[in-house]
Amino acid sequence: xxxxxxxxxxASGDLTSRLLLPALAQLLERQPELELDLVGAGTDxxxxxxxxxxxxxxxxxxxRGSGAHRIADTTYARxxxxxxxxxxxxxxxxxxxxxVYFALPPAVAEEACEAxxxxxxxxxxxxxxxxxxxGDEDSARRLNALLxxxxxxxxxxxxxxxxxxxxxxKLLGVRFANRAIEPVWSAEHVASVLVxxxxxxxLENRARYYDHAGAMDDMLQSHLxxxxxxxxxxxxxxxxxRDLRDAKAQALRATRLWRDxxxxxxxxxxxxxxxxxxxxxxxxxDEPGVDAVRETETLAEIVCEVRTARWAGVPFTLRxxxxxxxxxxxIVVTFAPxxxxxxxxxxxxxDGGILRFGLGPETMSLELNVxxxxxxxxALERETLRIEPGDEELYAYTEVLGEILERDVTISVRxxxxxxxxxxxxxxxxxxxRGEVPLEEYxxxxxxxxxxxxxxx
Ligand SMILES: O=P(O)(O)OC[C@H]1O[C@@H](O)[C@H](O)[C@@H](O)[C@@H]1O
Numbered sequence: 078x079x080x081x082x083x084x085x086x087x088a089s090g091d092l093t094s095r096l097l098l099p100a101l102a103q104l105l106e107r108q109p110e111l112e113l114d115l116v117g118a119g120t121d122x123x124x125x126x127x128x129x130x131x132x133x134x135x136x137x138x139x140x141r142g143s144g145a146h147r148i149a150d151t152t153y154a155r156x157x158x159x160x161x162x163x164x165x166x167x168x169x170x171x172x173x174x175x176x177v178y179f180a181l182p183p184a185v186a187e188e189a190c191e192a193x194x195x196x197x198x199x200x201x202x203x204x205x206x207x208x209x210x211x212g213d214e215d216s217a218r219r220l221n222a223l224l225x226x227x228x229x230x231x232x233x234x235x236x237x238x239x240x241x242x243x244x245x246x247k248l249l250g251v252r253f254a255n256r257a258i259e260p261v262w263s264a265e266h267v268a269s270v271l272v273x274x275x276x277x278x279x280l281e282n283r284a285r286y287y288d289h290a291g292a293m294d295d296m297l298q299s300h301l302x303x304x305x306x307x308x309x310x311x312x313x314x315x316x317x318x319r320d321l322r323d324a325k326a327q328a329l330r331a332t333r334l335w336r337d338x339x340x341x342x343x344x345x346x347x348x349x350x351x352x353x354x355x356x357x358x359x360x361x362x363d364e365p366g367v368d369a370v371r372e373t374e375t376l377a378e379i380v381c382e383v384r385t386a387r388w389a390g391v392p393f394t395l396r397x398x399x400x401x402x403x404x405x406x407x408i409v410v411t412f413a414p415x416x417x418x419x420x421x422x423x424x425x426x427x428d429g430g431i432l433r434f435g436l437g438p439e440t441m442s443l444e445l446n447v448x449x450x451x452x453x454x455x456a457l458e459r460e461t462l463r464i465e466p467g468d469e470e471l472y473a474y475t476e477v478l479g480e481i482l483e484r485d486v487t488i489s490v491r492x493x494x495x496x497x498x499x500x501x502x503x504x505x506x507x508x509x510x511r512g513e514v515p516l517e518e519y520x521x522x523x524x525x526x527x528x529x530x531x532x533x534x
Contacts, residue, residue, distance in 0.1 A: 080112040080173040081482060086158045086189060087180035088117025088128065091283075092207065096238075097180060098135030100474035104482070105144030107475070111482065115151040118158060118167050128153030159188035161195035168196060176203040176481060182286055183209055187216075190223050198227060205234040205481050208299040209290060210490065213506075214499040221492040231318075234481050235490035239300040241476030243439040243466065244408070245307055246488075251434075251441065253312055258432070261412065263387045268413040268428060270308060271534045272301045274397040274436060275405040279348070279358050279521065280375075284366025292377040293345075293502060296397035302329065302498045303490065304408060304436075305393055309383040318487040322494070328383060329497045335380040335392060339508035342381070344517065344529050345374035348400040351521030358400055358521040372509075372516050375399045378531050379505055396531035400521040406436035409534050422448060424457035439466045 083101075085093055105111060117128050129151060136145040156163040158181070168175065175198070179186040186206055204224060211217030224233050239245060253259055261267070274296055280287055287295060303325075309332070310324035335342040350360040362369040376398030383393060412429035424446075431444040441464040450458045471479075480488055508514055519525045525532060 080114065081176055082114045082116060082171045082173060083176050083178065083482070084116045084118065084167060084171070085178045085180055086118050086156075087185075088153060089119035089121035089123055089131075090180055092180045093117070094131055094135050096474045097178065097478065098132055099139050100472055100478045101148075102136040102139040102144055103472055103475040104479050105147055106139070107471075108479070113148060113482070115148045116167065117151065117153040118156040118163075119153070120155070120157060122155055123153050125151075125153045159185060159192050161192045164189070164192055165196045168198065171199055173199075174201055174203075175199045176205065178205045178481070179207060181207070183207075183212065187211075187220055187223070190220070190227065193227055194223075201232065202228055203232045203234065203481060203484060204228055205236055207236050208490075209294045210235050210299075210495040211499065212294075213503060214496050217496045217499055221496065225492075230492060231486055232484065233489075233492070234477075234486060235492075235495050236477055236481075237299055237303050237490050238473040238477050239303055239436070240307075240488040240490070241471075241473035241480070242436060243470050243473075244434045244436055244441070245304060246476070247439070247441070248307055248408075248434060249316065259312075264389060264391045266412055266429070267391055267410055269391060269411045269534070270305075270393045271407075271409040271411075271531055272304045272308075272393070272395050273405055273407055273409070273531055273534075274301065275401040275403065275525070276397075276399050277353050277401060277404045279353075279400040280361065280364045280367070282365070284364055288367050288371060288373050291345075291373040292375055292397050292399065293379075293506065297377055297379060297395045298498050298502045301395040301397060302332070302501060303494075305329075305332065305381065305383070305395065306494070308408065308410075309385075309388055309393065311385075311387070316487070318485065321487055322491045326491060326494045326497065328385070329494050329501070331384045331388075332381050332393075332501050333384055334501070334504060335382050337504075339504040340513040342379055343505045343508065343514055344378045344526070345509060345514055346376040346398070346517035346519050346526055347373065348375050348398075348521040349518050351400070351523065353400060353402060353522040360521075361400070374509075374516060376401070376519060376525050378529050379502065380530055381501065392530070394531050394534075396529070398519075398525055401519075402522045402524055408434040408436065410434075411534065422455050422457055423453070426457055426459075439470060440464060 211220045306325035306328045310328040313320035313324040378396040381393045410432040426446040433442045443462045446457045447460040
């Protein structure tokens with residue numbers, strides 16, 4: 078592999094120290110052959126010494142992050158990356174391959190791309206952008222067009238780290254390699270699908286970003302629709318980038334809000350003050366940097382339908398929220414009750430079994446109706462088979478960064494899908510703006526409003 082310069086724009090930000098650098102540590106540990114120069118650039122007036130200390134600290138947070146010496150000579154440059162001159166200063170000295178990682182808020186990333194039009198990028202430059210990609214379908218389309226003037230699509234990475242999660246990758250094997258599962262993966266047997274990402278974390282000083290995004294753009298429009306696409310897609314012929322991304326794009330193209338009605342297929346809520354794990358949390362509106370007038374939701378739910386012969390009629394519910402009492406992050410596939418239960422078996426199972434995939438920790442479990450337990454020989458009870466994650470799980474960001482450095486776009490979001498995801502949720506945002514869906518409240522540390530579809534599973 079040729080020597081690569083990884084240039085992180087937004088290096089003094091939270092994403093870099095919390096996620097990218099630990100991922101880099103794990104990657105260097107795993108791939109000793111990787112030849113990499115690391116350059117950080119940001120608006121903060123940091124010295125290279127300070128940057129190196131940040132890099133070292135992040136590497137130390139990794140259990141076996143011993144690779145720090147391999148990028149010990151990393152440098153930091155103060156730069157306004159929305160200015161062509163500053164970018165030129167960063168990019169011109171690069172010798173070899175260049176990967177630019179935009180660890181920046183979407184609007185700044187877009188301005189940086191604009192500025193890049195004025196400079197000559199090295200051959201084969203790779204651009205990696207974080208979600209949310211644009212702010213609506215039109216802006217995503219504009220950003221795609223802009224990026225494609227800089228580098229071709231196969232060198233644009235629209236990062237969605239959920240696609241690098243072990244669960245999502247393992248779902249491919251579980252879905253397609255098991256005769257017990259593959260034929261029942263359809264409306265014929267599945268009653269409902271829930272993708273839930275409930276967090277105990279509150280705002281965590283991210284108002285500048287989150288107060289504009291809310292739970293909808295932060296999680297549903299991006300991560301959770303990508304999860305839906307992997308769950309709902311038709312079996313691709315191969316796991317090549319093209320086949321896999323075509324299959325996902327097709328599933329997203331078939332995805333609509335339930336009954337095409339944004340008002341009845343969506344819910345939104347915002348947390349009030351409360352207590353989580355012994356920690357007092359102020360109400361969302363009292364968090365520093367929050368504009369209460371904006372009515373940002375911290376919990377959202379939408380119900381979709383994937384209008385294909387395989388899935389029509391099955392509700393796919395997506396839900397995510399912050400400051401909830403319990404972190405519950407999982408995919409729940411509920412099978413329909415059996416058509417006939419022999420009399421003599423007692424107890425009426427409410428479903429035909431449930432397959433759950435944890436989204437951190439990345440576990441898997443199958444709940445089955447089983448008789449012969451404590452309640453008697455022919456009494457049905459629920460038993461759960463579990464698969465726990467191994468010690469060697471890769472962090473999602475490590476997987477993502479590895480793919481970027483290998484220039485493999487398979488688990489990156491393709492241009493058409495990035496646009497499509499906005500089209501699915503935009504009617505919801507508009508209905509919310511028209512006031513058709515009330516902004517409910519829930520106490521921080523509670524389970525959220527109880528009458529939502531997602532609260533029933
Ligand atoms: O659990 P993970 O992998 O950190 O992912 C969850 C996070 O994903 C990020 O993309 C969101 O912006 C955060 O709000 C969220 O907390």
